[in-house]
Amino acid sequence: MHPTKNDITAKIRKQVIEQLAPLLADAIALKLQTKQAHWNVKGENFISLHELFDKVASEVDEAADTIAERIVQLGGEASGTARAVAKASRLIEYPFTIADGQEHAFALSSAIAAFNSEGRDAIDKTASAGDAITADMLTGIVRGLDKQLWFVESHLKGQTRDRRSQVA
Numbered sequence: 001m002h003p004t005k006n007d008i009t010a011k012i013r014k015q016v017i018e019q020l021a022p023l024l025a026d027a028i029a030l031k032l033q034t035k036q037a038h039w040n041v042k043g044e045n046f047i048s049l050h051e052l053f054d055k056v057a058s059e060v061d062e063a064a065d066t067i068a069e070r071i072v073q074l075g076g077e078a079s080g081t082a083r084a085v086a087k088a089s090r091l092i093e094y095p096f097t098i099a100d101g102q103e104h105a106f107a108l109s110s111a112i113a114a115f116n117s118e119g120r121d122a123i124d125k126t127a128s129a130g131d132a133i134t135a136d137m138l139t140g141i142v143r144g145l146d147k148q149l150w151f152v153e154s155h156l157k158g159q160t161r162d163r164r165s166q167v168a
Contacts, residue, residue, distance in 0.1 A: 017074055025080075032085075040099055041104045090114075
């Protein structure tokens with residue numbers, strides 16, 4: 001870890017960074033999945049979904065930046081290269097064979113829900129480790145993405161349950 005005058009003990013900072021590092025990979029992967037949906041969506045609700053997916057991507061990008069900056073504030077190294085993300089992300093691969101708006105809304109809502117589940121787990125673990133600041137930061141991120149999940153799910157016709165796990 002890099003030296004810092006942050007008064008959180010090195011032991012706690014290390015534990016928190018261990019929670020944040022895979023979440024950063026998940027956030028970057030989620031942003032890329034969201035852009036995949038944004039670029040490839042087709043169908044009767046094209047424009048509304050295209051614009052919504054772009055807004056979701058912007059919020060996820062901000063979340064990734066916030067997580068990466070917190071890692072560095074705590075003395076860690078933020079890993080955000082394509083190879084690092086591919087290796088560390090726990091989200092399943094986004095399907096490349098879909099174009100229909102409903103299918104994209106289903107796949108993207110499943111990915112957001114999986115990210116938020118990992119985020120909630122990290123909230124609990126960072127709070128338990130003694131870093132209320134990081135837990136609060138993650139609460140804000142998950143709160144915002146819960147709202148985006150609601151927006152994406154509103155385009156589904158009652159299909160809110162995924163038949164497969166979204167986390168590897």
